[in-house]
Each structure stands twice: as structure tokens, then as C-alpha cells.
Amino acid sequence: MSTPRLFIGAALLVVVACVKPDASATVALDAPTQDGFPYVAELMEHRCGTLDCHGTIARNLRIYGDEGLRYSASDQPCVPAETTTAEVGQDYQSIVGLEPEEMTAVVASHGADPEQLSLIAKPLGIESHMGGTLFSKGDDTYTCLTSWLSGLTNTAACVRALPATICALPAESSFDAGAD
Amino acid sequence: MSALSRSVTLAAAAFAVAAAVSCDPVVSDAVDALGGEAPGVRRGPLHRPGQPCLLCHDGALGDPPAFSVAGTIFDDPIDLLGEDGATVSLTDTNGSTYSATTNAAGNFYITPGEWSPTFPLTVSVTSVTTVTMQSQIGRSGACATCHVSPASASSPGPVCMQLEDGGVPP
Numbered sequence: 001m002s003t004p005r006l007f008i009g010a011a012l013l014v015v016v017a018c019v020k021p022d023a024s025a026t027v028a029l030d031a032p033t034q035d036g037f038p039y040v041a042e043l044m045e046h047r048c049g050t051l052d053c054h055g056t057i058a059r060n061l062r063i064y065g066d067e068g069l070r071y072s073a074s075d076q077p078c079v080p081a082e083t084t085t086a087e088v089g090q091d092y093q094s095i096v097g098l099e100p101e102e103m104t105a106v107v108a109s110h111g112a113d114p115e116q117l118s119l120i121a122k123p124l125g126i127e128s129h130m131g132g133t134l135f136s137k138g139d140d141t142y143t144c145l146t147s148w149l150s151g152l153t154n155t156a157a158c159v160r161a162l163p164a165t166i167c168a169l170p171a172e173s174s175f176d177a178g179a180d
Numbered sequence: 181m182s183a184l185s186r187s188v189t190l191a192a193a194a195f196a197v198a199a200a201v202s203c204d205p206v207v208s209d210a211v212d213a214l215g216g217e218a219p220g221v222r223r224g225p226l227h228r229p230g231q232p233c234l235l236c237h238d239g240a241l242g243d244p245p246a247f248s249v250a251g252t253i254f255d256d257p258i259d260l261l262g263e264d265g266a267t268v269s270l271t272d273t274n275g276s277t278y279s280a281t282t283n284a285a286g287n288f289y290i291t292p293g294e295w296s297p298t299f300p301l302t303v304s305v306t307s308v309t310t311v312t313m314q315s316q317i318g319r320s321g322a323c324a325t326c327h328v329s330p331a332s333a334s335s336p337g338p339v340c341m342q343l344e345d346g347g348v349p350p
Contacts (some may be wrong), residue, residue: 051334051335076336077336
């Protein structure tokens with residue numbers, strides 16, 4: 001290749017490499033409904049949001065809730081003894097923002113193939129998960145989460161999957177709240 | 181290979197090993213944040229009560245002996261005196277159980293050779309009374325990963341046998 005062609009090629013590469021992305025460009029993403037999400041949030045808080053798992057600011061899929069990490073700096077685990085609206089909102093953002101492209105695909109298909117989401121694949125044991133296998137296909141936890149992804153939350157399954165909150169116990173306990 | 185080449189190779193290998201075991205700045209910063217030993221307390225079973233034991237006792241090359249589960253039980257969140265002689269009873273997800281007894285500092289520790297549990301775990305502590313942790317331990321074998329003093333938005337406070345008001349946890 002001649003020197004002028006090499007020069008032109010290099011110049012084109014530099015130009016292409018230096019093009020800035022359009023700051024106003026957006027990508028449309030779909031997210032599951034917020035209807036019924038408080039049931040999902042409550043379940044996620046209990047099953048996933050202990051302070052040594054997803055109830056920590058250092059880990060992705062950050063989960064807030066009354067039993068673990070609190071969103072308000074003035075709150076403590078089980079004080080107050082209910083999950084706040086702000087915490088449910090943060091949990092929603094955390095879950096739908098984990099894998100937005102995959103979430104969009106799942107929502108667009110009305111919940112078909114939910115296992116493509118790490119949200120489902122990891123606790124099912126399909127993907128490696130430090131927290132281990134937490135539920136199986138067809139059980140109440142699985143049904144709760146996947147029905148929400150399909151657009152119609154099976155609240156009965158969510159309620160069945162959720163044991164009594166540990167915060168129903170005396171809230172002053174400094175030992176029983178949260179995880180290890 | 182000449183003696184010089186062997187020396188250079190060995191030095192490079194040693195440097196690589198040293199770099200490999202010391203290259204996690206997050207852990208290094210966390211360890212540094214714990215500060216030094218308390219005056220008059222030697223490194224050993226009584227040191228650093230209430231700190232996240234597995235931060236150092238993690239089995240990494242060059243670190244102190246590994247623990248699978250370790251922590252500190254205090255009397256109450258005000259005095260923060262170690263609860264001596266408390267029995268910490270743990271059960272892992274497979275039903276395997278193990279008990280450890282706290283020492284004069286309130287510390288207990290279990291090595292992987294003694295018990296290598298599969299998480300999640302449940303735990304209860306017995307001293308004058310028995311208190312049972314209502315939630316599971318999901319993945320951390322160090323109590324103080326979560327039970328940090330004082331209580332905050334991200335911590336229920338240290339593990340205590342009594343509440344601030346002198347009451348007993350359920």
C-alpha cells in the first residue's frame with residue numbers, strides 16, 4: 001500500500017475514533033409494571049436483601065428494605081418496622097436497571113423466557129450465584145417474580161412465598177435485625 | 181541458564197507473587213481502616229473484638245489463619261464488654277451444625293478444618309439466655325460484616341445479649 005493511502009486510512013481512523021456519541025440520543029427501554037411490585041419488593045427484601053448479600057451498597061442489585069439496608073440515613077434495620085415507599089422505589093429501579101436490554105426483551109414478550117435475566121437465572125442456579133440456589137421453577141417465589149415480569153403479578157404466590165417479617169418481633173432488638 | 185538469569189527469574193516470580201497477593205486495594209483500604217492493635221493487646225484470640233475477622237483471616241497467602249465463621253458477642257450495646265463463655269450454635273443449609281464458645285474478649289472463631297459450612301446459616305447464642313438471629317446469614321462468615329457499632333442504616337448494631345434498656349432480645 002502506498003504512503004498516501006496509508007496516511008488517508010490513518011486519518012480516517014482518527015476521525016472515526018474521535019466522533020463523539022450524540023448526547024441527546026436515547027434508547028427506549030421497557031420495564032415491568034409497578035402494579036404489584038410492592039409484593040415483589042417485599043419478597044426480594046427478605047430473600048435477597050440481607051445485609052451481607054444484596055442489602056449492601058457495595059453490591060449490584062442493591063436492595064433496600066425494613067429488614068436490612070435502609071434508604072434513609074436516619075433509619076435502622078427494623079426501625080421503622082416497615083419498608084418505606086422510597087425503598088420500594090429504589091428496589092424497582094435497581095431491579096429494572098440491572099440488565100435493561102434483557103429486561104426490555106422479557107417485558108416485550110410478556111414474560112417469556114425469564115431465565116435470560118440474571119435476576120431469575122442466578123437464584124435458580126442456572127448461573128453462578130454466591131448466594132446459592134434460592135428457589136426452583138414453579139414454586140411460589142418463582143411464580144411471584146415471573147408473573148410480575150409477565151405483567152400480571154400473582155400476589156397470592158408472593159404472599160405464600162413470604163414468611164412473617166422479622167421486624168414483627170420487638171423492633172428494639174439490636175441482634176435480630178438484618179443478617180450476620 | 182546462568183546464575184544471573186536464574187536470579188532475575190526468581191526475583192520476577194517473587195515480585196509477581198507479591199503483587200498478586202497485595203493487589204486488592206479495596207481489601208487493603210478496609211484493613212487499614214481498622215487501625216492498629218489496641219494498646220496492651222497482642223495479636224491473637226483476644227484481639228480486635230467487634231471487627232470483621234474474615235477481612236484478614238481469609239486464607240489469602242501471607243494472611244493469618246483462615247476462619248470460616250468468626251465474630252464477637254457483647255454484653256450490651258452501651259458497655260460493649262465481651263460476653264465470656266457464650267455458646268454460638270450454627271446450622272448450615274445442609275443441616276450441619278457446629279458450636280463455638282466465646283473467650284474473655286467475647287470472640288469466637290471457627291477454622292475451615294473444624295467446620296466448613298454451606299451458606300446460608302442460622303445462628304443462636306446462649307449465655308444467661310438464648311437469643312436467635314431471625315434472619316439468615318447469607319454469605320459472610322464474619323459477624324461484623326453487618327453487625328457494626330453503632331447501629332445505622334446499614335447495621336443493626338453489634339451482637340449483644342442485652343438490649344440498651346436491659347431487656348433481652350427475643
